[in-house]
Amino acid sequence: MPHEKTGLKSKAPRNFGLGEELSGDDGPIGRDYHETPEFVDAHAAETLLRSRRSIRSFTDRPIPEEVVRNCLELALLAPNSSNLQAWEFYWVRQPEKRRALVEACLSQKAARTAAELVVCVARPDLYRRNAKLVREQLEQHQVSSKTMLAYYNKVVPLVYGTGPLSLFGFLKRPLFSLIGCFRPMVRGLYSKKDREMWAVKTSALGCENLMLAFRAHGFDTCPMEGFDEVRVRKILGLPRGARVTMVVSAGERAVGGVYGPQLRLPSELFLFET
Ligand SMILES: Cc1cc2nc3c(=O)[nH]c(=O)nc-3n(C[C@H](O)[C@H](O)[C@H](O)COP(=O)(O)O)c2cc1C
DSSP states (O other): OBOTTTOOBOOSOGGGGTTOTTOOSSSSSGGGOOOOOOOOOHHHHHHHHHHOOBOSOBOSOOOOHHHHHHHHHHHTTSOOGGGOOOEEEEEEOSHHHHHHHHHHTTTOHHHHTOSEEEEEEEOGGGHHHHHHHHHHHHHHTTOOOHHHHHIIIIIHHHHHOOOGGGHHHHHHHHHHHHHHTTSOOOOOOOSHHHHHHHHHHHHHHHHHHHHHHHHHTTOEEEEEOOSOHHHHHHHHTOOTTOEEEEEEEEEOBOTTOSOSOOOOOOGGGTOOOO
């Protein structure tokens, strides 16, 4: 389709189409698709964000099962890289596993007293499987465009793939750097470690959704990275390619469960306008 301003035919997507994957210009959706955003009360949203605190002590009140399920489903709505959904959430319910998980979380009070524990796992190793599933889903829902399909067929393996022993990643580095001299390029996914970071980013956003969802239901949470990853992996039977991003404990905030006011360093250290 010609470019709306220049009238020129579009070439192969720049940056290997990153960011363009859901805006194909040759299908029934993409730029013609529209969803009217629902009204969100800014005050309520701010209250939700401000009232989320890391809680280290919970009461005995259980969380209704449907609430946990709803929060987990909402976690899956977090934005995620290329919609490849490189995450998993394990709601640990079996008493034996739960006990072991609390211990693996160094028996932190936030884990010990929690009504529920959810382990968030990054799955950098599943990008190919998920690309295939996303592609099939797009086709099933008849919302695929050539651009989208090409993105998942060709761009994803190129950008996210590193090949056996990261050999492809090794070759990509100089190639992408060279191309990057002439035009902006997405760089950085050259090794398994890079892909881990990619998946951890995405899964951490899922954790935030999860915590805010619990808050919206009147419950509270504590994100934890104070755990023994080897033990957590064993409890869940995770494969080598998986990384444990966080354990999120949840329950009703106990009196004394929050250790102090929400302090942050001055915004000037972190917020910039340029
Ligand atoms: C990645 C991550 C790991 C964390 N790990 C722990 C932990 O192991 N134990 C704990 O008590 N709090 C943990 N926290 C909570 C932080 O200490 C807390 O978010 C921070 O002090 C700010 O407090 P607030 O969440 O109440 O605003 C973690 C938070 C994050 C984001």
